[in-house]
Amino acid sequence: MQFSTFSDDPEDTQYSPVERAAAASRSTWVSVGVNLLLTTTQISVGIVSKSQGLIADGIHSLSDLVADFVVLFASYHSQKDADDDHPYGHQRFETAASLALGALLLAVGMGMLWAAVRKLEAPETVPTVHGVALWVAGGALLAKELLFRYMLVVAKRVKSSMLVANAWHARSDAASSLVVGIGIAGNLAGYPILDPIAALIVGFMVAKMGWSFSWDALHDLMDRSIDEQEVEAIRLTLTETPGVSGVHDVRTRKMGDMVVVDAHIEVDATLTVEAGHEIAVAAQQRVLQRHRVLNLMTHVDPWRRPDRDHSPPAAPTSS
Numbered sequence: 001m002q003f004s005t006f007s008d009d010p011e012d013t014q015y016s017p018v019e020r021a022a023a024a025s026r027s028t029w030v031s032v033g034v035n036l037l038l039t040t041t042q043i044s045v046g047i048v049s050k051s052q053g054l055i056a057d058g059i060h061s062l063s064d065l066v067a068d069f070v071v072l073f074a075s076y077h078s079q080k081d082a083d084d085d086h087p088y089g090h091q092r093f094e095t096a097a098s099l100a101l102g103a104l105l106l107a108v109g110m111g112m113l114w115a116a117v118r119k120l121e122a123p124e125t126v127p128t129v130h131g132v133a134l135w136v137a138g139g140a141l142l143a144k145e146l147l148f149r150y151m152l153v154v155a156k157r158v159k160s161s162m163l164v165a166n167a168w169h170a171r172s173d174a175a176s177s178l179v180v181g182i183g184i185a186g187n188l189a190g191y192p193i194l195d196p197i198a199a200l201i202v203g204f205m206v207a208k209m210g211w212s213f214s215w216d217a218l219h220d221l222m223d224r225s226i227d228e229q230e231v232e233a234i235r236l237t238l239t240e241t242p243g244v245s246g247v248h249d250v251r252t253r254k255m256g257d258m259v260v261v262d263a264h265i266e267v268d269a270t271l272t273v274e275a276g277h278e279i280a281v282a283a284q285q286r287v288l289q290r291h292r293v294l295n296l297m298t299h300v301d302p303w304r305r306p307d308r309d310h311s312p313p314a315a316p317t318s319s
Contacts, residue, residue, distance in 0.1 A: 024163055027154040028068050031170065034147050035065040038140050049130035051187070052119055053180040053198035054137060056112050060173050060206055061140070063108040067101050067166060094256045095220045098165045102213030105172075109207025116200035126192040129184055137181035144174035159292055160257050165213050172209045176202040223253040230291070234261060237287050243267055243279035245303040258294035261287065269302035276300045 042058030045051075119126060148171040155163030183198020225231070231252055238247045246266035253260050265283055267276045280298040287296050 023154050023158045024160060025072060027151050027163065028072050028166065031147060031151060031166065032065065032068045034143055035061050035068060038143060039065055041136055042140060045133060045136045049133035050127040051129040051133040051180075051184055051195055052116070052126075053183045053195045053202065054129075054133045056116070056199040056202050057137065057140060057173070057176050057180045059108065059112065060176050060202060063104055063206070064170060064173055067104060070097055070100055070104070073097070092221065092256045094160065095217050095254070099214055099217035099221070101165055102210045102215070102217060105206050105210025106214060107210070109203050109205070109210055112199060112203030112206060114203075116196050116203055119196040120193070120200065123193050123196075126187075126196055128192055129187050129195055131188060134181060134184045134188065137177050137184055141174055141177035141181060144170050144177055148174055168209065172205055176205055179205070220254045225252045226254060226259055230259075234287055234291055234293065235263075237290050238263060238265055238283050241265075241279065241283040241286055243271075243275075244283055246301075249299075255294050258292055261293050261296045262299075263296065264299045264301050266301045266303035269304045 038061040039058055042054055042061055046054035046056075046058055148167055151163060151167035151170055155167050179201045180198045183194045183196075183201075186194030186198075231250055234252070235247050235250050238244060238250075244265050244267065247263060248266075249262070249264040251262045265280060267279050271279075277300070280300050284296045284298060287293050
């Protein structure tokens, strides 16, 4: 599943880099507070109650906390203006941050899998957990679900794939808290092995989420195109520009959460070069205003009416 697409709202309100960075900072600091509280509570209670699942969930919250600071760092750098070395700006800093988030999740997930497998190799050593662990797991589930919904609303409003990745990171932690709660309940019901099994499932979920984020970010860094629905919306905007007779060869590539577009537009062949240029400029302005496009490069092609003679002019004859 790709969580960083905004094709369902291809012409929504545009936000400046400063506005997007401010929204990212506010939502991320909320996440920092929640994850700091959860990390401290889950790990300390997990140790006291002897719940490997709760400790694993606390480590997951700790990875969320680290991810929050990565987002803050990336958000600060991605809003820098274009310079000689980066003529299109620094938007891809967000994509690089998403790749880092994915790698972090993958590493944490693999570590949790390893710890759970080691525990399952000696099931007789698995202790019965204390009931307080179940209450902490339930509280963590509620907190993470509320945090996910809040962060996803902000991410979609400002169209930030990095914030979407961080929001789904919170949702993965909510799902892991649910699994851990079930494992702890099973342990208390007389099946101690369910606690490390819950930790194993959580590790797999974290690793899978990390792989998905890393894979998507890697493709974006390789100039992946946006989805066809959004391309069609851009093509329609170009086609509806006064003076444009046709549009073809529309190509896109992602630049962070923005898009760079190349397109061929057709204008009346009888127009002057100046008139054709003005039409191309108007088309560019319309696209930049209506879509999350960072830059549009247009190639103007001549267009002739079908009822006109397309034969080239006769060569001059010598007298």
